[in-house]
Amino acid sequence: MFEIRQVLARMRQGDSDRDIANARLMGRGKLKTVRQIALSRGWLDPGSPLPDDAELAAIFGRNPKLPRSCVSTIEPFRDLVRGWFDAGVQGTTIFSALERNHGYTGSYSAVRRFLLQLKAESGARATTILEFPIAD
Numbered sequence: 523m524f525e526i527r528q529v530l531a532r533m534r535q536g537d538s539d540r541d542i543a544n545a546r547l548m549g550r551g552k553l554k555t556v557r558q559i560a561l562s563r564g565w566l567d568p569g570s571p572l573p574d575d576a577e578l579a580a581i582f583g584r585n586p587k588l589p590r591s592c593v594s595t596i597e598p599f600r601d602l603v604r605g606w607f608d609a610g611v612q613g614t615t616i617f618s619a620l621e622r623n624h625g626y627t628g629s630y631s632a633v634r635r636f637l638l639q640l641k642a643e644s645g646a647r648a649t650t651i652l653e654f655p656i657a658d
Contacts, residue, residue, distance in 0.1 A: 526578050529556055534568055556582070595628030596620075596636040603633070607640045 525547055532542050539553040559581060560566050565573060596603055599620060606616050617633045620626035
C-alpha cells in the first residue's frame with residue numbers, strides 16, 4: 523500500500539503519469555487505473571485526507587484468485603507459522619517443526635519467503651530517542 527500512497531501523493535502534487543512511471547513506482551497502465559479511481563473518489567483534492575491503508579487494500583488489494591503456482595505451500599499452516607513468527611521462533615526451527623510434526627513437504631526457501639512476507643506485513647518497529655539534560 524506504500525506504493526499506492528506514494529503515487530497518490532505525487533498525483534496530488536501534479537506529477538504526470540509519465541513522470542511517475544519514469545520514477546519506476548508503477549507502470550503507466552496501472553497509473554491510469556489508479557488516477558481514474560482517485561479522481562472518482564476525490565483523493566486528488568489536496569484539501570481532503572488520503573484514504574487509510576484498509577481502504578486502499580480493499581480497492582487495490584491482490585486478486586484473491588491466484589494461479590496455483592503463486593499460492594505458497596505454507597498457506598495451510600499460515601496461522602501456525604504466524605504464531606511462531608510473532609513469538610520470535612527462527613525460520614529453520616519453524617521449517618523443522620513443520621516437517622516433523624505436520625508433514626510439510628515444501629522447501630525451506632518457501633518458509634523463508636513466507637517469513638519475509640510476514641515481516642513486511644508487520645512493518646517497521648517504532649523507536650524513540652530519549653534525550654536527557656546534561657548534568658554539570
